[in-house]
Amino acid sequence: MEYIYLDAASTTPVREEVAEAVNRMMTEEFGNPSSLHCLGVKAEKEVKLARARVAESIGAHPSQIFFTSGGTEANNLAIQGLTRTRGTSITTKIEHPSVLETFNSLERQGQKVNYLGVDSGGKIDLDELKKVLGPETRLVSLALVNNEIGTIQPMEEVIKNIREKAPKALIHTDAVQAWGKIPLSVQKLQVDSLTLSAHKSRGPKGVGALYIKKPELLQPVLQGGGQEEGVRSGTENTPGIAGMGVAATLLPGEEGLRALRETREDFFQGIKEKWPGVVRIGPESGEGAPHILSLSFPGLPAQVLLQAFSEQGVFVSAGSACSSRNKETSYVLQNLGLEKEILESALRFSFLEDIKLEQSREAVKRMIRVIKRLEKVMGNV
Amino acid sequence: MEYIYLDAASTTPVREEVAEAVNRMMTEEFGNPSSLHCLGVKAEKEVKLARARVAESIGAHPSQIFFTSGGTEANNLAIQGLTRTRGTSITTKIEHPSVLETFNSLERQGQKVNYLGVDSGGKIDLDELKKVLGPETRLVSLALVNNEIGTIQPMEEVIKNIREKAPKALIHTDAVQAWGKIPLSVQKLQVDSLTLSAHKSRGPKGVGALYIKKPELLQPVLQGGGQEEGVRSGTENTPGIAGMGVAATLLPGEEGLRALRETREDFFQGIKEKWPGVVRIGPESGEGAPHILSLSFPGLPAQVLLQAFSEQGVFVSAGSACSSRNKETSYVLQNLGLEKEILESALRFSFLEDIKLEQSREAVKRMIRVIKRLEKVMGNV
Numbered sequence: 001m002e003y004i005y006l007d008a009a010s011t012t013p014v015r016e017e018v019a020e021a022v023n024r025m026m027t028e029e030f031g032n033p034s035s036l037h038c039l040g041v042k043a044e045k046e047v048k049l050a051r052a053r054v055a056e057s058i059g060a061h062p063s064q065i066f067f068t069s070g071g072t073e074a075n076n077l078a079i080q081g082l083t084r085t086r087g088t089s090i091t092t093k094i095e096h097p098s099v100l101e102t103f104n105s106l107e108r109q110g111q112k113v114n115y116l117g118v119d120s121g122g123k124i125d126l127d128e129l130k131k132v133l134g135p136e137t138r139l140v141s142l143a144l145v146n147n148e149i150g151t152i153q154p155m156e157e158v159i160k161n162i163r164e165k166a167p168k169a170l171i172h173t174d175a176v177q178a179w180g181k182i183p184l185s186v187q188k189l190q191v192d193s194l195t196l197s198a199h200k201s202r203g204p205k206g207v208g209a210l211y212i213k214k215p216e217l218l219q220p221v222l223q224g225g226g227q228e229e230g231v232r233s234g235t236e237n238t239p240g241i242a243g244m245g246v247a248a249t250l251l252p253g254e255e256g257l258r259a260l261r262e263t264r265e266d267f268f269q270g271i272k273e274k275w276p277g278v279v280r281i282g283p284e285s286g287e288g289a290p291h292i293l294s295l296s297f298p299g300l301p302a303q304v305l306l307q308a309f310s311e312q313g314v315f316v317s318a319g320s321a322c323s324s325r326n327k328e329t330s331y332v333l334q335n336l337g338l339e340k341e342i343l344e345s346a347l348r349f350s351f352l353e354d355i356k357l358e359q360s361r362e363a364v365k366r367m368i369r370v371i372k373r374l375e376k377v378m379g380n381v
Numbered sequence: 382m383e384y385i386y387l388d389a390a391s392t393t394p395v396r397e398e399v400a401e402a403v404n405r406m407m408t409e410e411f412g413n414p415s416s417l418h419c420l421g422v423k424a425e426k427e428v429k430l431a432r433a434r435v436a437e438s439i440g441a442h443p444s445q446i447f448f449t450s451g452g453t454e455a456n457n458l459a460i461q462g463l464t465r466t467r468g469t470s471i472t473t474k475i476e477h478p479s480v481l482e483t484f485n486s487l488e489r490q491g492q493k494v495n496y497l498g499v500d501s502g503g504k505i506d507l508d509e510l511k512k513v514l515g516p517e518t519r520l521v522s523l524a525l526v527n528n529e530i531g532t533i534q535p536m537e538e539v540i541k542n543i544r545e546k547a548p549k550a551l552i553h554t555d556a557v558q559a560w561g562k563i564p565l566s567v568q569k570l571q572v573d574s575l576t577l578s579a580h581k582s583r584g585p586k587g588v589g590a591l592y593i594k595k596p597e598l599l600q601p602v603l604q605g606g607g608q609e610e611g612v613r614s615g616t617e618n619t620p621g622i623a624g625m626g627v628a629a630t631l632l633p634g635e636e637g638l639r640a641l642r643e644t645r646e647d648f649f650q651g652i653k654e655k656w657p658g659v660v661r662i663g664p665e666s667g668e669g670a671p672h673i674l675s676l677s678f679p680g681l682p683a684q685v686l687l688q689a690f691s692e693q694g695v696f697v698s699a700g701s702a703c704s705s706r707n708k709e710t711s712y713v714l715q716n717l718g719l720e721k722e723i724l725e726s727a728l729r730f731s732f733l734e735d736i737k738l739e740q741s742r743e744a745v746k747r748m749i750r751v752i753k754r755l756e757k758v759m760g761n762v
Contacts, residue, residue: 005420011413011616019407022620026400026585032392035698036684037691039386069450069587072605072615098605098614105604199616204407206450206587206618221602223486224453224479233479234453235392235580237587239403240621303417310418317416 003313004363008200009147009177009292009350010317015202015250018243022204025239033236034227043238050245054209057248058175058194059185066210066231067241071176071197072098073221074210077232078172078193079103079141081218087138088112092124094151094332095143099174103141120336121283122151126161133165140169144184144194145177148319148332148348149282150292152182159190170217176200176208180251180353181289186211193218198240203247207240252353260353261290263360267349268293270364275371279342281333291353294333296346300374305347308374312366317348384694385744389581390528390558390673390731391698396583396631399624403585406620414617415608424619431626435590438629439556439575440566447591447612448622452557452578453479454602455591458613459553459574460484460522462599468519469493473505475532475713476524480555484522501717502664503532507542514546521550525565525575526558529700529713529729530663531673533563540571551598557581557589561632561734562670567592574599579621584628588621633734641734642671644741648730649674651745656752660723662714672734675714677727681755686728689755693747698729 005013014022025046031039033047048062055062068074075098083089083106091103093115103113114132116124124142133140140162145152155173162169170192178184180201186194193212199205212218215231224233252260265285271278281294297305302318309316319330329343338346351360386394395403406427412420414428429443436443449455456479464470464487472484474496484494495513497505505523514521521543523534536554543550551573559565561582567575574593580586593599596612605614633641646666652659662675678686683699690697700711710724719727732741 003419007413007416007418007420010416010421011411013409013411014407019404022407023400023404026395026403028394030392030394031696032388035388035391035696036687037388037696037698038384038694039388039696040391069454069618070615073450073603076603076605096605097607098603101604101607101614197616204620205616206621222454222457222479223482224457224477226478226482233482234451235578235586237450237621239585240587240618306417313419315412315416315418315420317418 001313003315004359006314006316006349006351006363008352009348011199011205012202012352014204014243015247017250018203018246021246022239022243025242033238034225046238046242047236050241053245053248054196057179057184057251058196058211059187060211064211064213064215066212066215066228067236067244068208068210068232069206069237070208071174071195071200074195074197074208075099075174076102077210077218077221078195078212079106079139080221082139082170082172082193083111084219086111088114088134088136089139089141090114090116090129090132090137091141092116092118093335094118094122094146095141096147096174096176099141099143118335121287122146122149122336123153124158126157129158130161130165133162133169135166135168137166137169139172141172141174143174143177145175145181145289146332147177148330149294150177150288151283152288155189177289177292181257181291186213198244198247201247201251204240204243207237207244209244256353257290260351263355263357264290264293264351266357267360267364268295270361271295271367274364274368281336281338281342281346291351293349294346295349296342297371298341298345300345300371300378302345302347304374305345305370308370309367312370314363314366317350318346319348382694384696385740387695387697387730387732387744389733390729392580392586393583393733395585395624396628398631399584399627402627403620403624406623414619415606427619427623428617431622434626434629435577438560438565438632439577439592440568441592445592445594445596447593447596447609448617448625449589449591449613450587450618451589452555452576452581455576455578455589456480456555457483458591458599458602459576459593460487460520461602463520463551463553463574464492465600467492469495469517470520470522471495471497471510471513471518472522473497473499474716475499475503475527476522477528477555477557480522480524499716502668503527503530503717504534505539507538510539511542511546514543514550516547516549518547518550520553522553522555524555524558526556526562526670527713528558529711530675531558531669532664533669536570558670558673562638562672567594579625579628582628582632585621585624588618588625590625637734638671641732644736644738645671645674645732647738648741648745649676651742652676652748655745655749662717662719662723662727672732674730675727676730677723678752679722679726680759681726681752683726683728685755686726686751689751690748693751695744695747698731699727700729
């Protein structure tokens with residue numbers, strides 16, 4: 001039985017062209033970019049090319065792109081690296097752990113952090129934001145696309161408010177779930193820093209990037225040989241970086257994203273038709289990022305469903321991958337004000353951009369079979 | 382013309398089996414180890430296997446191995462992560478930048494660090510060490526094998542002294558240039574933490590590991606999803622980790638290392654025969670790690686030699702790769718008390734363990750041709 005992968009927000013398989021680039025950089029062009037001989041120079045050129053490609057994908061200048069070991073390191077670097085001079089920070093209660101935990105650690109070191117609540121769709125309240133903004137605000141960090149429910153924050157309005165009420169504040173956005181999923185331009189967003197991760201968008205694991213408008217503001221987290229203009233020391237992960245560069249050139253365009261959204265809606269309608277009890281969590285159908293769908297199956301425990309789906313070759317998540325080993329229900333979903341019954345039966349479905357309609361429909365079929373069988377079993381208990 | 386790679390201390394090409402593992406984990410078994418479905422479980426198993434393999438290669442328990450993005454991060458994690466409670470630290474003046482710069486940053490934060498000098502062979506003076514050791518010593522960090530000249534510190538004696546004079550001190554060793562180059566056992570060494578890097582030993586770039594005897598002593602540097610038992614957050618770089626695991630099983634044995642040392646000595650003798658002016662820097666022939674040879678060609682500038690060798694397909698370094706873009710002469714060599722003339726003409730030759738005698742002899746031929754030609758040109762100036 002062929003499996004159907006509906007966990008693309010956790011990680012993705014690399015594209016063939018990416019695998020080729022990684023392989024070439026591991027074997028033939030394996031030089032250290034810091035080496036001055038031919039092999040080193042070639043490796044350096046590949047890093048430069050990848051930097052230009054990633055920059056272009058978000059409308060940045062290559063000198064504003066710094067490669068890291070992934071999204072977690074990029075978020076840590078931005079938040080730790082921009083708050084060394086103290087001041088108050090603002091974020092939301094539904095950020096990725098690499099943002100939340102970094103702020104928690106700053107709090108333990110004596111810094112003040114405000115955590116904004118969200119509505120049932122996952123959006124922050126602009127009035128609440130305005131209340132906590134002030135001249136002492138150093139950093140505001142907000143995910144562009146939430147990783148569990150796909151909410152897109154209204155960044156234009158948010159940023160307008162921040163610039164008005166706290167002109168000295170820096171704005172960071174975690175765009176890990178946005179890269180290749182919604183139009184993304186740092187020119188348009190006007191953020192000060194932005195996090196990307198390769199493996200969420202068909203690139204390799206172990207590599208990410210931080211865009212930073214003014215690199216001189218950043219204090220490095222990792223000290224060493226001064227690679228990446230001193231922002232991020234350590235021998236460059238040239239296979240990963242080249243792979244991320246290739247992935248940047250293969251991100252889906254507008255049409256692909258529209259098709260992705262349509263497939264997702266078809267999937268949802270397919271389930272709803274056969275099992276009307278299903279509850280959609282987070283953004284409405286037209287809103288949110290096109291690849292994420294959060295659904296609840298009241299009466300059926302999420303973990304049981306997940307395992308039963310997996311046995312039928314349908315791979316999904318309960319909340320995010322990061323938190324799935326955690327037995328508690330997702331803090332993101334808790335913050336949406338959902339009832340316990342909904343919370344305990346919530347699953348995240350996330351789609352690769354090249355999923356075919358027959359695959360998603362086959363997934364619906366298998367899932368409905370599982371659900372009906374489970375209902376019987378549960379009913380008999 | 383086939384090139385001859387004599388820069389193995391900068392980086393190495395991955396072994397075929399490593400490339401296969403990386404490729405498999407990027408494409409077929411691409412799951413996120415935190416995902417609970419089959420693909421996630423498989424990925425988790427691969428990480429577990431790699432952890433066991435790396436642990437076995439240094440005589441550690443798998444629960445003491447934490448994967449990082451490389452040697453730089455592992456050194457930062459050990460040094461930053463073990464010194465949060467303050468106290469004085471001790472290191473040497475010839476450590477890798479990822480150690481030195483991390484200590485420099487601790488100094489800027491108000492901590493006290495002693496930097497030990499070394500003799501002309503690169504070894505520290507035990508009496509100097511004893512003088513700075515005391516009850517306030519928190520951390521002693523010492524590279525097992527120096528990356529530029531190959532010096533092996535007399536760790537047994539060093540550690541005996543530390544345990545006597547500073548029983549509460551923790552001992553960290555940067556073993557990046559030791560892994561697969563000299564016998565390595567944490568049981569025998571009795572250090573508290575130890576850094577490994579995959580790409581220096583035929584594994585992939587972008588992955589390394591920190592051995593830590595008592596993980597509970599460590600404060601994480603990167604905050605987030607709590608992967609690696611909370612020591613190192615971020616989606617696991619499963620291709621890199623699996624690749625490092627495979628590399629750990631392919632490290633050369635005693636016989637391979639003896640052959641490597643013999644090839645190096647044959648190389649040195651070959652040069653000396655044709656150009657007796659060559660000066661050996663650092664450890665004597667029988668001493669030091671088997672893969673590194675530091676030589677000076679008085680009268681011929683290192684950068685000119687390096688470029689001319691590269692044109693003839695012989696790839697070497699001036700100092701370490703990390704510092705090669707730095708125009709100053711190597712701080713490691715400066716600390717050996719060498720004359721300016723020797724310093725300015727110093728090159729590092731470092732050998733892959735599977736280099737063939739005919740390759741190293743061919744390199745000697747090409748180099749001697751270059752040297753004789755350069756001598757003429759320089760003489761005519």
